[in-house]
Amino acid sequence: MRFSLLLLFVPALLTAQNYDVVLRGGRVMDPESGLDAVRNVGVTGKTIAAISTQALRGKTEIDATGLVIAPGFIDLHQHLPGPENYRFKAMDGVTTALELEVGVFPVGEWYSSRQGKALINFGASAGHIPARMAAMKDTGTFLPRDNAMNRRATPEERAAIEASLRRGLDEGGLGIGLGIGYTPSAPSEEILNLFYLGAQWKRPMFIHMRDAGASVPGVVESLQEVIADAAASGAPLHVMHINSQALGRTREALRMIEGARARGVDVTTEAYPYVAGATRLESALFEPGWQEKLGAKFSDLMWVDTGERLTQETFARYRKQGGRIIIFQNTEEMIRAALAHPMVMIASDGGAAPGHPRTAGTFARVLGKYARDEKALTLMDAIRKASLMPAKRLEAMSPQMRMKGRIKVGADADIAVFDPARVIDKATFEKPAEYSEGFRYVLVDGTFVVRDGKLQEGVAPGQGIQAK
Ligand SMILES: [Zn+2]
Structure with missing residues (x-):
């Protein structure tokens, strides 16, 4: 029985x-x-x-x-990831949101303050901007607005910035984040030295380039700077938001990155699916000459708090006050060219709270508008650019990423x-x-x-x- x-x-x-x-x-x-x-x-x-x-x-x-x-989406470019935007990210299919461009400081405290409290996975680079702002006592919030933007660092300040970044890498930072365009007073040599630091630690440099578009220096010289630094130092390079910096030169910029890759430089890039960018009006991006640099005029700027388009007069007033701004400066044709390119990953460049729709809508927009409705890329390619490609970008320095960005037995259930x-x-x-x-x-x-x-x-x- x-x-x-x-x-x-x-x-x-x-x-x-x-x-x-x-x-x-x-x-x-x-x-x-x-x-x-x-x-x-x-x-x-x-x-x-x-x-x-x-x-x-x-x-x-x-x-x-x-x-x-x-696979759950991995957003390489989400500023100030925290409870206020994790909800939008989760509803957009994102299971990992990383602050790699501006980065954070101090890194260890940033990680420990989130552990056990976060809706989705989180991570950050060691940030040159916040380290420079702290060392040089800049009064800006999030982005430099005076000392770290306007003047060179003294040798003592340079040493303090580099020590902060070393500590950040020691504490598990996923690379070094740089916004060269936001620290225009940092000479090329300060930037190159940080690439040597990245190379020593075998961590990527996540870069907002010095300049944009067709102006001088523009995207061509800006890309030449960081590709040359990557080649000279051996540090891996990730160029943030190629859409909003290359603008009408997107195809040319992609050709340069492809060429560098073909010759063995470890360089990758990303884009977000909108014709407008966003930043802070008090930042270095709006120094005199910004119209040519950004390919925009006063009426292309939208003040986030009120939704109004700017004039010469309101521009001056709001720049003194400081706050978030949206810049309409790109074309659908350039966005599609970037998204369709096999080398380009999807990343949102979202903010602390939605001021630009990219915080909440980037991934659904690529799947729905660009893949399904406009057939600019296949659904599988859209998924690859939002999951496997960002995972692979990070897996050499973060073994956790080998188990993300995939639907396979043994992978993390993201x-x-x-x-x-x-x-x-x-x-x-x-x-x-x-x-x-x-x-x-x-x-x-x-x-x-x-x-x-x-x-x-x-x-x-x-x-x-x-x-x-
Ligand atoms: Zn940026």
């Missing part, structure tokens, strides 16, 4: 393994293996444990019929489940704080942060992504 009961139960035990979560019958799209087929996905704990055509049993079972199961027919951004320049639509389920380390299209309260599965 005991023997026959065992015979009855053993096959059942083998086939009916219980997963914590099963996503049933979704279209799994994995950019690493190229898998694009209907599968059941089983999650155990924090890990993808099964991808199968066989039925799987789970404590929680989700019907994913008609939905795409993709998963975005969306409706490919409905996914779209809802945030606009007039109403930037609108959640994207179409993300039905988003998991971070196996925990739902979005479920049935709704944000989940009281969960904080986000982990710090650090360099080792």
Whole structure:
């Protein structure tokens, strides 16, 4: 009797393994293996444990019929990642948001203050801007507005800046963030020395270049500077938002980066899917001559707080006051050229709170507007640019990233489940704080942060992504 009961139960035990979560019958799209087929996905704990055509049993079972199961998106460019924007990011399919351009200071405290409290995964570079602002006692908030912008650093200040960055790298910073255009008084030699530092630590340089567009120096000379520094030092280089700095020269800039890559320089780049940029009006970007540099006029500037377009008079008043500004300066043609290029990753350049719609809508906009509606790129390419490519950019210095950006057995269960027919951004320049639509389920380390299209309260599965 005991023997026959065992015979009855053993096959059942083998086939009916219980997963914590099963996503049933979704279209799994994995950019690493190229898998694009209907599968059941089983999650155990924090890990993808099964991808199968066989039925799987789970404590929680989700019907994913008609939905795409993709790796959660990795945003390399989200400023001041924190509770105020994590919710928008999660509703846009993002499971990891990294502040790599401006970076942070001090790095260790930044990580420890978020551990156990974050909705999604987080990480940052050691920031040249905040280190320079601290060493030179600049009075700006977030971006320099006086000392760190206007004058050279003394030898003591230079030593203090470099010591801060070394400590930041020691504490796990994912690279060195630089905004050369925001610290125009930092000579080329100060910048090159930071590349040597990055090379010594084998960490990438994340760069907002010195200048933009067709002016002088413009994007060509600005790219020449950082490509030359990368070649001379051996530091990996990531050029932030090629769309908003190359502007009408986007194809030329992409050709330069491709050429450098072909000759062995480790350089990558990214874009966000909007014709307008955003920054702070008191920053160095609006020093005299800005119209030519940015290819914009007063009426191309929108004051975020009121939505008004500027005049010469309001420009002067608001610049003294300081605050956020949106700059309409690019064309749809250039955005499509950047997004469609196989080398370009997707990254939002989002802000602390939505002032520009890119904070809330970047990823849904690429999937819905540019991939589905305009066919500027395939859905698989859009997913690859938003997940696998950013993961690969960081995996040499952060082994955690080898298990992200993929739907495969053993990978972290960072998963975005969306409706490919409905996914779209809802945030606009007039109403930037609108959640994207179409993300039905988003998991971070196996925990739902979005479920049935709704944000989940009281969960904080986000982990710090650090360099080792
Ligand atoms: Zn920037």
